[in-house]
Amino acid sequence: MNFLTLRCLLPLLLLNFVYSGQILRMIKRRARDNQLQKNKQLLLKLTVSLHQPLHHVKEGWIVQPLDHFNQQNSNTFPQRFFVNEAYWQHPDGPVFLYIGGEGPLVEYDVLTGHHSDMAEEHGALLLALEHRFYGDSINPD
Template sequence: TFLSSLFPACSFFFLLFEMPGRILRQIKERVRDVQLQKAKQQLLLLSRAATGRQPFHRVKEGRIQQQLDHFNRRAVGTFPQRFFVNEAFWQSPDGPVFLFIGGEGPIFEFDVLAGHHVDMAEEHGALLLALEHRFYGDSINPDGLKAENLADLSSQQA
């Protein structure tokens, strides 16, 4: 029959496109992990040489209970949204605040320890904050990623 003749093609299609996609995602995640570890090691070595201190002691991780639906006053659902704070350069209380908003993936303490925005924060005496995007990394609603909750994953809600 027609369907049985398509089945091998569908299986081939799955193997050709779906499996490499998963494998590429896993490779990408592993490469990102290795890059982060190398960057942390380099940052630690540079910081210890310059100051004798470890920069990671300055980074604080936290979570705020964020509303799932900002536009429905009756909706009471929340999720824990993760953030990192680096006060190393902040000229408290009047210094500027630099907000790093995470994209479609997790944030890391490294996001407030290195990069152009960190160099600018040091230059301007700014507080550094990194906020994880909703539904990514550890900032996932309590019900997980059920289809009926994906309406809360929108640019308007973000």
């Protein structure tokens, strides 16, 4: 590699190292906003066509241990989840678990997306569990 190429690449590598966290957070936020916008548009389209997709979505809470590895610690926190039973072939259909990423869960997360398409294809019950450090499931610790 010649000196001129190295002189051009070095500042780019330095900028990438310094701002990579901010850039990744911005990309993640933009992707989440786009996903929510797409889901809202689908929900609006389904509502206009007289379907009631939210009718099949239920919100629930489960009490989780704060520390699963310490039997002496009895502290708990509430963890939110959503259930979509629109496609479920009750009682023998499979159950798909969608675990939320670094962001809050909303009802739309069990209405659209690849996991929702797969649940429809296989007649599955779709559960979405919110991450314990995001949304309404933030533990008190």
